[in-house]
Amino acid sequence: MIIMTRRERAIRKRRRFILSVLLVFLVIIGIIVSVVSCGKTKGKSEEKETASKASERATSKNEESSDNEASSVDENAEKIVDTSTVNGLDKAYKNLMLVNGKNPLPDNYDSEIRKDLVEIEPELRNNNYVTKIHKSVYPYITAMVRAAQADGVNLKVWSPFRSYADQEALFRKQVERVGGDEELAATVVARPGTSEHNTGICADFNMADDAFENTPMYEWMKENAEDYGFILRYPKDKQSITGVIYESWHWRFVGIDMAKKINKSGLCLEEYLEKNNLKQEISIDNF
């Protein structure tokens, strides 16, 4: 039997006390650590949740915006698809902008108008150099050419939109052709910035040539172009007003209602707008 002295017992007791204090201390530390780390984990998972919610929101936002995009693309597609008949084409049209030698286009027009051009299908045109038309006119011109072709008439778009540079090249060529007389050249080929072709809302058909007048295409256009919103822009006896020679091949889009009214009046565009006080300021905002 081990007999402990009083001193030894006291030391033992103190050791036990210190050990149990240490143990309690460790347990408390352990509890604190676990509580803190649990809090941190919770924070992290909340963060995670927030991030995932944000990403969900972003995804749904993206979906929403791509839905919007899709629907606007669909709308266009609908417009573009529905061109085989005149049904569904608006009769009213607000762009009656008058562009001629006295009313040139603003400098920024070329770059602005290019944003709104649409390519005409190859089977509807006979020119691979200039192929685009303003999107507001696209359904009408394509419906018209398809209708003519369905009637057995070989109507094709020859020259729709022309850029400032295209027009300049044409004008320079014409100036050369007439021996350097710019004024004379301008009665046949408009100076750049003063040509309706720079607006994208008119077109020459089949050929830019007097021979067009004696074709079935011209006959068809005289009968039917107004049903699609087009008028003969430079009639035979109006050169003194339009400043441009008679051009059987050049047709301007003014909208179906307006085309019928103008034809009924027997006036050219300049006269009709003047008489009815319909002159508009030249601006890209007219579209």
Ligand SMILES: [Zn+2]
């Ligand atoms: Zn023309």
